[in-house]
Structure formats: C-alpha cells, structure tokens
Amino acid sequence: MARGSMKDRPEKREGLIHRLPERGRRPEAGLARSAVDRRNPYSAPADPEALLRLILGLSTNFIVLPPDDVDDGIRDVLKAIGSFAVVDRSCVFQFRDNGNLMSRTHEWCAHGVESQMLKTPLISTASLPWFCKKIGNYEVVHVPDVTRLPAEAAVEKLVFLSQGIRSLVAVPIVSADAVIGFIGFESLRLTETFSENAIALLKVVGEIFAFALSRKQVMEALRQSESKYKVLFEHASDAIFLVKGGMFVDCNTKTLTMFGCERAQILGHSAFEFSPDVQPNGDDSRQGIMEKGELALAGKPQFFEWKYLRPDGTLFDAEVSFNRVDIGNEVFLQAIVRDITDRKQAAEKLEKTLENLRQTNAATVQVMAHVVETRDAYTAGHQRRVAGIAVAIAEEMGLSFHTIEGIRMAGVIHDIGKISIPAEILSKPGDLRKKEFELIKDHPQMGYEILKDVEFPWPIAEIVHQHHERMDGSGYPGGLSGNKILLEARIIAVSDVVEAIASHRPYRPARGIDVALSEIEANRGVLYDGDVVDACLHLFRERGYKIY
Numbered sequence: 001m002a003r004g005s006m007k008d009r010p011e012k013r014e015g016l017i018h019r020l021p022e023r024g025r026r027p028e029a030g031l032a033r034s035a036v037d038r039r040n041p042y043s044a045p046a047d048p049e050a051l052l053r054l055i056l057g058l059s060t061n062f063i064v065l066p067p068d069d070v071d072d073g074i075r076d077v078l079k080a081i082g083s084f085a086v087v088d089r090s091c092v093f094q095f096r097d098n099g100n101l102m103s104r105t106h107e108w109c110a111h112g113v114e115s116q117m118l119k120t121p122l123i124s125t126a127s128l129p130w131f132c133k134k135i136g137n138y139e140v141v142h143v144p145d146v147t148r149l150p151a152e153a154a155v156e157k158l159v160f161l162s163q164g165i166r167s168l169v170a171v172p173i174v175s176a177d178a179v180i181g182f183i184g185f186e187s188l189r190l191t192e193t194f195s196e197n198a199i200a201l202l203k204v205v206g207e208i209f210a211f212a213l214s215r216k217q218v219m220e221a222l223r224q225s226e227s228k229y230k231v232l233f234e235h236a237s238d239a240i241f242l243v244k245g246g247m248f249v250d251c252n253t254k255t256l257t258m259f260g261c262e263r264a265q266i267l268g269h270s271a272f273e274f275s276p277d278v279q280p281n282g283d284d285s286r287q288g289i290m291e292k293g294e295l296a297l298a299g300k301p302q303f304f305e306w307k308y309l310r311p312d313g314t315l316f317d318a319e320v321s322f323n324r325v326d327i328g329n330e331v332f333l334q335a336i337v338r339d340i341t342d343r344k345q346a347a348e349k350l351e352k353t354l355e356n357l358r359q360t361n362a363a364t365v366q367v368m369a370h371v372v373e374t375r376d377a378y379t380a381g382h383q384r385r386v387a388g389i390a391v392a393i394a395e396e397m398g399l400s401f402h403t404i405e406g407i408r409m410a411g412v413i414h415d416i417g418k419i420s421i422p423a424e425i426l427s428k429p430g431d432l433r434k435k436e437f438e439l440i441k442d443h444p445q446m447g448y449e450i451l452k453d454v455e456f457p458w459p460i461a462e463i464v465h466q467h468h469e470r471m472d473g474s475g476y477p478g479g480l481s482g483n484k485i486l487l488e489a490r491i492i493a494v495s496d497v498v499e500a501i502a503s504h505r506p507y508r509p510a511r512g513i514d515v516a517l518s519e520i521e522a523n524r525g526v527l528y529d530g531d532v533v534d535a536c537l538h539l540f541r542e543r544g545y546k547i548y
C-alpha cells in the first residue's frame, strides 16, 4: 500500500473496513458463544473464523499504515471491533505525564450513544486508583456489573455510574514493556459479561495499536529533531555542508551567499573546486583537504584556516572545522566554514597601525638620541653601544622579538636624562665633587620625566627609570631589588656597566672587556641578575661578541 493520508484516499479506509465481517453477516449457526454471554445474545463475537479474519485484516493493514494515518486507522478499527462485538462504546485511553494523567484519545460510539471524548479530556490517574493500579500491573480489568464493584473500587463505581457505564472491559496497551494506555469496551444500555473472544480481540488490537502508536511517536520525535536540525542548519551564520566521497551532497543557505553561487553549482561538485591550487603557505590544496578529510572521517576533528576560491574567481579566508557525522547507515564529512575576511582585515589594519606606531616611536627615539648626540657626543655613542650589548644579551636569553625591540629602544635613550646635566660636569676629567655626583644620579629620574607621557608599546620610561637599580637594593633612584626591577632594566644595567668599564671615559682611559666581565662576574646575583650575567659572559667569552 502506498503511503499517504487516509483522508485523501477514502477508498483505502473503505478497503480496511470492507474486509472486516459485519454485524449482520455474523454466522448464526454453530456459534461458539461463551456460557457467560447468555444474558446478552449480542455481547460477543462468536465465529472464530470471522474473528481471525478480522484480526488478520487489522494487523496487515496497520503494519503498512503511514504514521500520519494512525489516528484515523485507530478510529476505524474501534468502529470495526465495536460493531463486531456489538458494544455501545469502544475506546482507547493513553497515559501521559509519567502516568499521572490519562486521556480518552480515540473512541467509537454505537448509534444513539453519547460520546465522552470532550466531557473528560484529561483524567488524573489518582482519581481512579483501583482501576489504574490493575492496568499498571498489566491486568485486564473486566467489570460485568459496575454496581457490584468491590468496596476498594468505590471511587471507580461512582465515576463509572456517573458516566452511565454499566459494564466495561479494559486491556492494557503495552509498548516496550511499559503500559502506555488501554483499550476497552463499555456497555451503557445493558449489563453484560464480555466473552473471552472479545477480550482476546482487545488484546490483539491493543498490540497492533501499541506498535502503531510507538511508530507514530518515534516518527514525530524524529520529525521534531529533524526540523530542529533543519532550523539550526538553515539559520546558521556559518556555511555548513556535507561531503560524501569528495563530493558536496548538501549545503545550507549561508553556503550559497558565502560562495556566491547557486545550489546546483555546489551539489554534486568536487570539494577541490572551491580552493585555489595552492594555499598561502605553499601547501597543495587538494592534498591538504584530502588529508584533513581522512583524519576527520577517522574520528579526529580538524580545525584550520583555509583560503577558498569562489566560482567568480575571488578568494576569501575561512576558519574551517571538519567532523565525521553518521546519518542512518551512512558516514559523511561535515564541514563548517566561517568567513574570517573581516577579522583578517581588522588584524591587518591593527598590524599596520602598530607598524606606524613603531615607526613613529622609532623616529621619536632617534630624534631624542640625536638631541643627546648634538649636545654630548660621548653619551650618544655610549647609548648606542649599550643598546647593542643589551639586544645581544636578550637574544642570548631567548627573549621574544617584541621584548628585544623594547630593550633596543630603551637602550638607545637610557641616559636621555643626562640632557639636563651641564655638559662640563658630564665631560669633566677626574673625580666629581659630591654635589656634582648627586646631580648625575638624578638622570634616571629626569629620563623618566621626559619619557613618561610618550606612548610606547613597551615600558620604556620605567626601564630608563630603573637602569641604575641593583639586585640587592643598593642602586638608585628607587632602591628596588630583585624581581621588582624590570628584566629589561636588569639587562641594560649589566650592558651599561660592561660598556662603561670597557670603553674610554672622559675622565679615564678604557679598562678593557676582561675587567668589565670580571666586575659583573664578581657581583653576579648581588648587584646584577645572575641569568643576565651568565648570558653576557657567554656572549663575550664563547661567542666572541665585540663592542662597536
């Protein structure tokens, strides 16, 4: 039977009913009616062959019933079995809310019998404790005479009588070992005992319904999750596509806008068509995408940046994740692609701004160094040489490029504060008077004052401020010690001392590099940072560094 709505195709419903034996055709002779049916000659089907035909017709038709037709199918079957068993009402109740509530979901009423569907839309199972306990225990509840219900079913007696029910039988509907509801017959006009055949019919039909209802539930859950996935898929801000055997088999709307093409240009096409031959790092695109795809399919998700090529020839940068997804029995490669053009452009702009700033800073520093040079040629040369030693030590220590750049800048102007000291004091040969020395000791502070408002991407003013501090706190101007002194300042301090001792000074001749290195070695860890001293000694003694 083809799938489709029963409402659209009445002939199918008729077909289902047609095969069911009708009340008027029930064989009169040889009835195998139960002995307890005698009070009501119409209370039960009597022909085993007719019953078998009925059950067979129901089950085969239900197996092929599309989930959307299940409700109509159940109503049709209730009519068929109600008519066949000659009862006033046949109905299905289903539990919900973890069995706390139940509702009459399907019903058939004989001619002249009032429907209960709308009168009792939702019933608390707690309001029928005796009845619901039995159903919950997989028991058939057969009440031939409601007025004779036992005392423990007093509540049920009241409820049933208020609905005009004189007799009833209910059979649990069980799906996956859980009672999901019950199917029953109700008698209003007569008090009757339902035959074993009637109960057997309910049991079989209950099983058929259980199967159909659970299939419908599964289909609805699947449809819901599919529609949730579809919404996520379609409204994602990233391009999402599925790849099978290297070909695109599905993609969302964002993919089309991102790649600037129609669905037909993507689906069925090779994943390689959307990459340039070579990636910016020189890697072969085809090779790279194949390797990443294979790793992802082997269960190792891949995250990477990729250059994509649109059909119109334009390129764009993307961040990509490759994952394996299993749909049904098939395995797909799922690619999520995020266009990072804006982010890349912003980063490039920032890098340009920083580069401009670096150049501006470098120019500022050069101007400052030049100002010092025009006034005091000796200090200018000293600063340049100290910067050279400090950079070499920083490289020897493996510091970052950024930090080394800061050290170079700070080194070139570390004595800029001397600009405020009278030239004759700076170049005075011989010993300085105490007052003159005090004036010279002000230069780190003066340098700090000059530089503190200049925007650098490094703490230049602080480095300059601290370049005469010593590890044991004996330096100036702050008397800082240990790690309170910036590493850059500790490096410039050692470079400064080495250069000063090794080079010629206005007031004395050069004392040579060996004396300079002995000085820092002797005070390693006391006045000077141990690691910086080690790097400096290695630089001069092992690498043969020369001061220029």
Ligand SMILES: [Fe+2]
Pocket: 414, 415, 443, 467, 468, 496
């Ligand atoms: Fe200095």
